[in-house]
Amino acid sequence: MTNILFICLGNICRSCTAEEIFRTMVHKAGHDAAFHIDSAGLINYHEGELPDKRMRSHAADHGYYLTHRSRPITMADFDKFDLIIAMDERNRDNLLSMAPNEAARSKVVMMADYLQHHEDVTIIPDPYYGGAKGFELVIELLEDACEGLLLQLTAN
Template sequence: MASSSRKSVLFVCLGNICRSPIAEAVFRKMTTERGVVNDWRIDSAATSTYEIGNPPDHRGQACMRKHGVSMRHVARQVTKEDFASFDHILCMDESNLRDLNRKANAVKNLKAKIELLGTYDPQKQLIIKDPYYGSDEDFDMVYDQCLRCCKAFLDNHS
């Protein structure tokens, strides 16, 4: 299959160890279950350098196991190439959005549509709050939001 016919989405948060790898894993499982995973390039990244090379937060991994979602990811930072190669860059909060828009201004061949993942939430919860300093329940809340948003995004782009 020609890469130009594939759709692509990059999920982004601050450190790429909590919210964005959860969204990536949820979306990958969803596309797999629908039989369209090969139609998509799916990844996640960070706006910061804080966690580069680290695996997802252990609480996020436990949450994903509880929901039967496979998660394999190593944190990385968003690159200029990401802005030129992904169709969609979906981030978690206003700070991520500001950082991404600022970085996008330095990209000559910008392709990606940059928006909040929460814009797809049928429950209208625009922001997916960082669970890093929270509890296991906060990770469950992120999972639930990502599930709703990813379903609506996939429905919208199928």
């Protein structure tokens, strides 16, 4: 089983959406038993909260239902998960500084590295302070990256 943890700042927009999109793709591909999927945030400000209502609404329009409750990353996550996937450079840099050792740092990767159809995109942008177009872009990018991630992990 491959354990995957998606990370963004507050775990209420990007990482929880990546978790649900990837879980949906894994299920449709019949690989449920091959993956443990979760998400977390770098801060605990929204701990216990559902995802942002705007993100839940846009995700639902695409058939994704976000029910994850926000949680902060823990030091134990660095041992538990095989891949810790950051949404942007700041998330990645914070994860790398938190990681207890080189083995843990080697698990930290960028979500945008799995994009297949958005070659010029290097991050999954935070839609929190933007409008509807930002939330839609995040879903589009995450669908692309989650598909690429699944293809890479199931190709072996």
